[in-house]
Amino acid sequence: MRSFFTLKILLLFTVFTAFSLEAVAKEESADGSKKDIKTEIKEYIDHHLKDSHDFSIFSYTADNGEHVYVGIPLPVILWDEGLHVFSSSKFHHGETIAESGGNYYALEHGKIYKTDADGNLSHDEEGHITNAKPIDFSVTKNVVMMIITGLLMLWLFSSLAKSYAKNNGVPTGAGRFFEPIVIYIRDDIARPTIGEKRYKKYMPFLLTIFFFIWFLNMFGLTPLGINVTGNIAITFGLALLTFLITNFTGTKDYWKHLVDPLGDAMPWYGKIPIYIILVPIELLGLIIKPFALLIRLYANMQAGHIVLMSLIGLMFIFKSWIGSPLSFFLAFAITLIEVLVALLQAYIFTMLSSLYFGFASEEHEHEEDTELAHL
Secondary structure, eight states: OHHHHHHHHHHHHHHHHHHHHHHHHHHHHHTTOOOOHHHHHHHHHHHHHSOOSEEEEEEEEOTTSOEEEEEEEOEEEEESSSEEEEEGGGGTTTTSOEEETTEEEEEETTEEEEEOTTOOOOBOTTSOBOSOOOEEOOOOHHHHHHHHHHHHHHHHHHHHHHHHHHTTSOOOTTHHHHHHHHHHIIIIIIHHHHOTTTGGGGHHHHHHHHHHHHHHHHHTTSTTOOOSTTSHHHHHHHHHHHHHHHHHSOOHHHHHHHHOTTTTSSOHHHHHHHHHHHHHHHHHHHHHHHHHHHHHHHHHHHHHHHHHHHHHHHHHHHOSTTHHHHHHHHHHHHHHHHHHHHHHHHHHHHHHHHHHHHHHHOOOOHHHHHHHHHO
């Protein structure tokens, strides 16, 4: 029964996205633009992948030619010789200029620029906008989804903790679904990779990062299509947390291995020529590990959304009884795969973070090794 319900949700997402693409195509043609359908689909996909200052649900063109947007505006918070706070609805999706405290601002390609009352923007020789940009602290749709995800996790797992207390360690309700996942992360990820002695201090972060990434990935597959983990700034922040925790909790043996990887295996004068190459490589690994984390999560989620939206867009390119249904069912199949990828990417990020924590917390019993060597 649950599988059937999930299939219905995925089907609804695919149909909703298809209707959204069709609405964009009709809107552009009604506006008299000469863009072909491929350009319109590409622009729609680009818009879907980027963060924005509002929640856009759908749009259409009224009989009088006016573009009507249905969505939820979000607060714009700027610092430009003082604090400026206003609603993103003032931009009307970049079509109008917003005024605040005598200053004028324009929204162009998701970024806010300071301009004049007429909205004039200057460009350099390469076409880049040269207008000054205020410091932007705005609450974007990605920020909203992270806040919602955080509150959801707080509610779910506080309820799980309360159910443990009330039922002598037996979860109830949604806790029955999440308890095996928590136990799996503890017994099959944290304990084997970090060790029985130190795994407990890393468990709060590992559980948080797993469910945070998983929930955000799943929200990205809803009809709202918030591609949070497809934003490289978000994945950079998550990888940075792993990097900081790894290095600030590292033991002496961990740091000694970085600067003296051969240990006492060779005299110091014999290690100098080797360490000219070896030590920089070890230190470079400090950066490569978190970089691999952020790129893997970002690239997989970004690519999944691009492929899915492109397959749906093919329906409006083929416009045939063979090509369009085929594109639809391919998009539906990719959506099913994306559900698995959403969970898999959360697992991989958590597993690799746990491995890095295990490397950092590893200790060697030097005295015992010396005694065994004399026996």
